[in-house]
Amino acid sequence: MAYVAVKGGERAIDAAHAWLAEARRGDPAVDEIGVDQIASQLGRAVDRVMAEGSVYDRDLAALAIKQAQGDLIEAAFLLRAYRATLPRFAATLPLDTGRMRPLRRISAVFKDLPGGQMLGPTTDYTHRLLDFALAEGGTPPPAPLATPDAADIPRVHDILGHEGLIEPDPVAGGEPADLTRQPLAFPAARDARLQALARGDEGFLLSLGYATQRGYGHTHPFVGEIRMGEVAVEIEPPELGFAIEIGDLVVTECQMVNQFAGSKTTPAQFTRGYGLAFGQGERRAMAMALVDRSLRAGELGEDATGPAQDVEFVLSHCDNIEATGFVEHLKLPHYVDFQSELEVLRRIRGEATP
Amino acid sequence: MTQGYNFAYLDEQTKRMIRRALLKAVAIPGHQVPFGSREMPLPYGWGTGGIQVTAAVLGADDVLKVIDQGADDTTNAVSIRRFFARTAGVRTTTRTAEATIIQTRHRIPERKLREDQILVYQVPLPEPLAKLEPSRAETKKMHALADYGAMHVKLYEDITRYGHVSISYDYPVMVNFRHLMSPSPIPAFDNPKLHMSPALQLFGAGREKRIYAVPPWTTVTSLDFEDHPFRATRAPHACGLCGATDSYLDEVVTDDRGGRLFCCSDTDYCAGRRA
Numbered sequence: 001m002a003y004v005a006v007k008g009g010e011r012a013i014d015a016a017h018a019w020l021a022e023a024r025r026g027d028p029a030v031d032e033i034g035v036d037q038i039a040s041q042l043g044r045a046v047d048r049v050m051a052e053g054s055v056y057d058r059d060l061a062a063l064a065i066k067q068a069q070g071d072l073i074e075a076a077f078l079l080r081a082y083r084a085t086l087p088r089f090a091a092t093l094p095l096d097t098g099r100m101r102p103l104r105r106i107s108a109v110f111k112d113l114p115g116g117q118m119l120g121p122t123t124d125y126t127h128r129l130l131d132f133a134l135a136e137g138g139t140p141p142p143a144p145l146a147t148p149d150a151a152d153i154p155r156v157h158d159i160l161g162h163e164g165l166i167e168p169d170p171v172a173g174g175e176p177a178d179l180t181r182q183p184l185a186f187p188a189a190r191d192a193r194l195q196a197l198a199r200g201d202e203g204f205l206l207s208l209g210y211a212t213q214r215g216y217g218h219t220h221p222f223v224g225e226i227r228m229g230e231v232a233v234e235i236e237p238p239e240l241g242f243a244i245e246i247g248d249l250v251v252t253e254c255q256m257v258n259q260f261a262g263s264k265t266t267p268a269q270f271t272r273g274y275g276l277a278f279g280q281g282e283r284r285a286m287a288m289a290l291v292d293r294s295l296r297a298g299e300l301g302e303d304a305t306g307p308a309q310d311v312e313f314v315l316s317h318c319d320n321i322e323a324t325g326f327v328e329h330l331k332l333p334h335y336v337d338f339q340s341e342l343e344v345l346r347r348i349r350g351e352a353t354p
Numbered sequence: 355m356t357q358g359y360n361f362a363y364l365d366e367q368t369k370r371m372i373r374r375a376l377l378k379a380v381a382i383p384g385h386q387v388p389f390g391s392r393e394m395p396l397p398y399g400w401g402t403g404g405i406q407v408t409a410a411v412l413g414a415d416d417v418l419k420v421i422d423q424g425a426d427d428t429t430n431a432v433s434i435r436r437f438f439a440r441t442a443g444v445r446t447t448t449r450t451a452e453a454t455i456i457q458t459r460h461r462i463p464e465r466k467l468r469e470d471q472i473l474v475y476q477v478p479l480p481e482p483l484a485k486l487e488p489s490r491a492e493t494k495k496m497h498a499l500a501d502y503g504a505m506h507v508k509l510y511e512d513i514t515r516y517g518h519v520s521i522s523y524d525y526p527v528m529v530n531f532r533h534l535m536s537p538s539p540i541p542a543f544d545n546p547k548l549h550m551s552p553a554l555q556l557f558g559a560g561r562e563k564r565i566y567a568v569p570p571w572t573t574v575t576s577l578d579f580e581d582h583p584f585r586a587t588r589a590p591h592a593c594g595l596c597g598a599t600d601s602y603l604d605e606v607v608t609d610d611r612g613g614r615l616f617c618c619s620d621t622d623y624c625a626g627r628r629a
Contacts, residue, residue, distance in 0.1 A: 009432040077397065084392040085365065181390045183563035186491040312489055322398050322561045326478070329399025332430055336423045336460045336619055339605055340522035340541035343587050348516045 024069050038062035047279025048072055052320060053079025054180075054199045055086075056249055056278050073201075077321045084180075091175045093234045093243055095276075097253045098155050102229035107156050109222050109257060115153030120228060121280075156225035157255050157272065166224075166257060166270040186312045193295055193315060197288045198276060200318030206283060208308040209290030217294045217306030220259035221273065228252040228280055252277045254285035258293050261300050271300060362409040362442040368392055372410035372565070376556060379567035384529025385497070386480050391563040401434055401459055402560030404476035408457050411472060411556070412438065417445045419453035424461035424602065424619035431459070450622050460523075462544040464601050464623040467553035469570060475538045477559040480566060482526045482536040502534050505577060513582055525584075528575045529568055537574075543586045543602045548574040591616040596627035 025032065039046055039062035049061040053076040061079060068074035104120025107113055119125075160166040170190070177192035184192060197205065212219055230250050234243040254275035262268030273293025275285035290308075297309040307313055317323060360366065368390075375389035394402040412418065418438055422431040426448040434457060435446050447453050450465045457474040467473060483493040486504045496502070505526055512520045519525075525542040529535045537548055538557060548555065548568060555568040568574060578584035589603040594615045601623055603616040618624035 009427050009429040010436075013429055013432060077393070080393040081395045084394070085359070087365075180392075183388045183390060185388065186489075312491060316490075321393065325398025325400070325402075326561055327399075328397065329478070332400065332459075333423045333428055334460070334539075335604055336541055336602070337523040337539050339589065339603070339619075340543065340587070342605065343589055344518065344520060344522040347587065348518055348520070351517055 024067070033066060035059060035062045035066055038065050044280060045070070045072055045075075047277070047281050048202060048284070049075045049079060050278040051281055051284060052076035052199055052201065053083065055079050055083045073320050073324050077324070080321055090235045090237070092246075093236060094172055095231050095233065095249070095251065097227060097231055097251070098158065099152055100227060100229045100231045100251075100253075102153060102227045103250075104229070105153060105225065105227040107223065107225045109156065109224055110159075113156065113159065115151075153227075155227075155255065157257070160224070160257070160270065164267070164269065167272055184315055186315075187298075188311055188315055190292075190296070193311065194274065194276075194288075194292060196315045196318055197291055200288070201320035201323065202281075202284045202287070204318050204320070204323075205287035205291055208294075208314060209287035211306060212290050212294045212308045215306075217297065217304070217309040219256075219271075219273065219290065219293045221290055221293065222257045223286070224255040224257040224272075226252065226254045226282060226285065228282065250279050252279070252281045252285045254282070254289040256286075256289040256293055271296070359441055361414070362412045362438065362444075363395075364392065364406065364409045368406075369410045372406055375565045376407065376410065376567065379556070379565050380554070380569050382533070383568055383572050384527075384533030384535040384566060386559075386564040386566045388563055389565050391560045394560065396433070396437070398561035399478065400430060401457070401476035403558030403562075403565070404457050404459070404474050404560075405434060405437065405558075406560060407474050407556050407558035407565065408438065408455060409442075411474070412442055412444060412455060414442070414444065416454045417447050417452055419447050419450060419456045419622075420458075421456065421461060421463070421620075421622075422459040423604070424463070425621040427621060448622055449626075450620075460539050460541075461602070461619060462540055462547040464618070464620045465626075467551060469552040471553040473551075473553050473555045475540075475555065475557045477536065477538045477557045477562075477564075479524075480536055480557065480559040480562050480564040482534050497533065500532065502528075505534060506579075509577060509579070509582075513579070519578070519582070519584075522587075526577050528577060530572050530574075534577075535566065535568075535574075541588075541602055542576065542584075543588050545574075545576045545584070546586055550574075589616050593618045593624060593627075596624045598624070598627055 039058045045065055046058050046061045049064055049072055050056055053061060064075035064078040067078060102118060104122060105115060105118045157166050161168060177189060177195060179192055179195055230248045232245045233247045233249055234245050236243045256273035258271045258273055260268040260270050273289040275289030275292065277284040291314060294308040295311050295314060297304045304310060371390055375387045379387045391406060394405055396402060396405065420431045420435040422428040425431065438444055439446055450463045454470065455472045455474060459476040481490060481493050483496055486508060487493050509519050523541045524536055524539040525545055527535050527537050527545060527548060537545060550571055552570055554570055557566045576584040589605060591603060592599045593601060593603060595617045598618055601618045601620060604619045606615040606617060608615050
């Protein structure tokens with residue numbers, strides 16, 4: 001009888017997991033992929049998983065990608081679940097990206113500027129032709145080296161800031177919000193919003209940012225600066241009273257310069273949108289900066305007409321771990337609820353007089 | 355037991371945070387308490403809220419039962435039961451009478467619960483007003499003001515359109531005459547069991563990061579009108595396996611010619627009657 005189909009769940013789960021492991025390994029005649037290969041050769045996937053998984057650890061992210069068979073949302077979920085078990089020791093000082101030694105630094109608002117334009121390892125000007133030679137493999141010729149400037153490279157918005165043309169950095173007030181400890185509440189302050197966006201789904205941020213460009217909450221953005229490189233992480237233990245460096249991160253930062261705001265009494269200034277991503281995450285950082293700026297509509301007295309300006313809508317739906325869980329849970333059994341729907345529908349139909 | 359993790363997976367700090375939320379929830383029956391929900395090693399939607407609540411109240415001497423759709427043998431119930439067997443090493447059971455903690459998805463057991471038992475519900479959408487008002491900032495105000503008119507209007511509109519309230523599961527309830535509450539997607543048939551239950555009832559919504567509770571012996575009423583009283587419905591059949599006429603029934607399709615088997619959704623209740 002068909003009823004037995006729902007029995008034996010335990011055996012079915014074991015068998016499914018065994019099959020999954022076999023499918024993950026793939027054809028045994030092909031070499032198994034190493035976590036080190038993923039970490040070093042699939043770097044952009046690793047960056048995305050670190051950002052959405054909210055853990056900066058290339059090796060763990062690479063392991064998660066391997067375990068998830070390259071499903072990056074699943075990999076970010078694995079990393080998040082691991083993250084939830086880690087203790088928190090301290091809050092770091094704000095990263096000083098002005099002291100970053102950039103691997104890439106470009107500005108779209110000035111042709112040249114102190115520190116210069118530095119392309120770095122970008123795909124921007126590649127022709128998107130499938131490189132069949134890459135299928136064969138091989139070692140590329142070494143890239144030419146330039147000697148970097150020894151001095152710090154000033155951030156573009158600091159240059160604009162000297163003239164008061166752009167709003168200043170907000171003043172950091174104590175320990176920032178942490179939505180992994182205190183759930184989001186609305187209206188959400190900018191620190192909580194930025195944290196949510198930094199972990200948010202890249203595709204979702206990208207589409208929302210795109211929508212603002214097409215008129216659903218326009219913010220007139222210019223890329224003030226994008227920089228990517230290593231930056232020091234510092235904490236200030238209370239018993240020491242001074243900052244110590246505990247490591248380095250590679251991050252991508254995007255500063256958008258947006259339409260100005262002002263009044264008869266306050267001189268007009270450019271406003272800003274901010275994006276920061278672990279690793280080399282330029283698309284993510286740019287989209288985040290667009291969405292961050294559009295979420296400031298209320299604070300800047302703009303009409304909120306587009307979805308990207310609705311703080312509750314954006315923040316409640318940007319997390320792909322939550323989203324994938326709730327969408328996919330629909331495949332779990334719902335036959336009790338469906339049965340109750342059947343009974344109500346049958347009753348209503350039975351009583352309807354045609 | 356799995357090495358390298360704390361008893362029942364969560365660290366003690368996290369459990370303490372959850373217990374504080376639980377105490378607040380018990381103190382204000384039906385009120386949703388925000389909590390710092392963690393990513394669990396099971397996906398959101400699989401019962402992460404219920405699992406966190408269970409982990410926070412579970413002790414080494416507890417006996418755990420896990421059901422999904424009333425059954426102990428559905429895959430997700432098996433998976434969660436195994437999770438706690440692995441991470442806490444507690445005794446598990448499929449017998450409602452033997453369990454001290456029962457984690458459930460979508461059902462309340464048929465057998466009457468006792469004062470020494472805790473029922474933990476997995477909750478997908480804790481906000482009963484969500485389908486009427488999507489903004490949680492707004493619904494929070496509505497709860498604060500006990501402004502539940504919108505829900506009564508919804509029920510009224512159902513009655514004018516269909517002759518009945520069309521909500522068949524997750525039927526909204528009033529707790530302790532004060533808070534409108536989602537009973538989780540249990541069939542409306544189960545709603546009367548919420549009322550004056552001797553057992554403590556805890557509700558966990560992991561993705562939405564909310565905990566709420568119905569303490570023992572609390573008044574829980576399903577929303578209705580004097581001229582359209584609440585009615586708990588079930589399929590008008592006897593269980594095809596045990597013959598019960600008082601239990602909630604699953605409808606199992608047995609062939610492609612309209613053949614149906616109606617049988618108890620509560621597998622322990624059904625097995626107990628056949629034993």
